[in-house]
Amino acid sequence: MKIKRHYGLLMLITLIILFYITIYLLQDYSNSRLIAASTFPITAGLISFVWLWKAYRSARKEKDGYFWLLLSLGVLLYASSNVSWLYYQLNMNTQNVPYIADLLWIGAYTLFLIALVYKNQLLRQSIKKHSYLFNMIIFMIIAISVVIHYFVQPIWAGANESVAQLAIDTLYPLVNLSILVVVTSLYYVSMYSKERKVLLLVIFGFFLQILADLLHTYNGTQMNGDYIEPLWSVSLLVIGLAGYYARKGHSYQNWNLPEILNNKRDSIFPYIFIGVLVLLVIESYDWQFNILTAGLCVVFLLILVRQVLLLKQNDRLMEEIKYLAYHDMLTGLENRTKYLKEINQYLxxxxxxxxxxxxxxxxxxxxxxxxxxxxxxxxxxxxxVTAERLVTIPGIEGKFYRAGGDEFILLLPGATVEKSQEVAKKVIKLFSTSFVVDEYEISITPSIGISVFPNNAKNSQALLKNADAAMYVAKEKGKNNYQLYNPELNGAVSRKLEIENGLRKAINNNELQLVYQPKMDLKTREVIGMEALLRWNNPDIGFVSPAEFIPIAEETGQIIPIGKWVLREACEQNKKWQEEGLPKVCISVNVSVRQFQHSGFVSYVKRVLEETELDPQYLELEITESVIQNIEESTEVLKQLRALGISTSIDDFGTGYSSLHVLKELPIDTLKIDKSFIDDITELEEDSMVKSIIDLSLNLKLSVVAEGIEYEKQASLLTDFRCSYGQGYYFSKPLAASDFEKYLQQQSA
Structure with missing residues (x-):
């Protein structure tokens, strides 16, 4: 298998050995040697043509196909030129190269040049030109200097031929020079190409061809060049071998390249060539200025220019790195790192x-x-948009930083407590106008914590820590306000952290429990359902109010596992009561926004119902108005829940977003009026508001549940307003599972 895999390479090696053996055996037979010298390129050219043509056939439907087509035609012309030369040697008894052979050779080289330029253009689109341009220019200057000094000038100096022949002789090194420049460019642009290894064969093949041509031209004026004769044949075979491997596919390209060829950084080759040029200048220098000396001067000038440009580029990059290190890329504000760097200087x-x-x-x-x-x-x-608006607040002599996430820091040098509070009021006022983002009109508010040096803190760490504590108090006091730090706030922050840490262990430690509050038919005063409410009793902290720990669970993401526990526990308990013969009633479970928006929410609800075997008609999910912000996704989730047979309700209606106009679009079943509307229901204005909500719900064919009923008068008025259902302490406080079981038994009796 390995022999078959490298058949082309073995053939190339065999032919090379055969060529040199033939040259050696025929060294005393000049005519036979010349005939052999013409026959070798013909044989190599035909073999190479077959390999390249097959590569073209396999890639003809791709842009790459033209590259292999041009190479194959060029090789065919090259072989044809040798055929014409061989014909002249055999029939005309002359060793001079005929014009037809020269024209065919030039035609072949032209096709080679076009193919290489075409391939360069294909690959150049994927690499930045400036990354190799300097190396190309250096190499080109050195190559031009060497070719003119050693090849073109000797041709013109010893010219005793016709103008046409002189032009052809001059054209050879110039065409070779062009090909050399293009293959050098190909070496760089193929750095990141998957064809890298195949193209290196092409590059090496043309390098051998150029070397043979230039040595022939040079040796033609110096010495017999028999030893270079097989190089033309070898170059054709190497180029053809590239086509052979390209046709076989990338699995045949698993060769290990020398590290110097695999280097994807700036190549060391230009500096090697500069060293060679220096040696050539020393060797040729006879105290007269020549083309090599001129080339060396230009190269050193370019190196000097490049170093200056690199220094400027490095300065620019350092500025960019410094900017990136100290700025937030999203908002353009300076970041927390810059704040930490500057705060001590300000203090x-x-x-x-x-x-x-x-x-x-x-x-x-x-x-x-x-x-x-x-x-x-x-x-x-x-x-x-928030950052853009913050920096435009008039009358603020301070500096904004983005601390991370949704937090911003404002430093106010020289500001007193009173001045800091004035600025905080300006910031809050700034947020009174809604933000328009991506066609969404968003209302958002800030909670601001204020800490003043040296009143509240003596160092930078304490200054930020105390502002953080004050900010959390602002959130606990209803948000959209500012709070000035005082020492008592440390206790509030410590408690928040204690609650956060305790919640992580609450499920595993069996600290959570559900209590149940009945839902009543306001006309018949019968139990028609119940709401499962979460309670937490921590052995270290004690009883923690849901109003305190639920927002923290929402903020930290712990509401997801807690919500899953609540859903499963509620379904299991309801199924258990039904199996014990208690009345079959629907249980309502609160669902947070984060739960509702979670990708696996619906599938989890379905799994819980299957595992607990609770009929979906006995489960209701209560969601808040905030889901209306993302109406399309929310509607889709609600439709999926309805398809499962689960009813849904909007909880605490009237406390969140102005959502009356989209209620008709949501596939919900029930509207729950918030307790804040029920508390003052006896006042005419509130009566009108509650009645309007009930009328709207009934028009939309929604059931209505009034929360927080504490007096008979409230229940009676709600009945008059055609509110069907209600719950609250007037009927029953939330009860533990055992107590609620007794309550149900009494109701059923």
Missing amino acids: KVASQNKHQLGLLLIDLDRFKNINDTLGHYVGDQLLK
């Missing part, structure tokens, strides 16, 4: 001048909800 100046320094930590409220509902692209654009 030092403030301390020396006995000035104050204010730090505002600005955090965007509910930003994670925007990322979850509208996507990270919209979130990123919102951050960008």
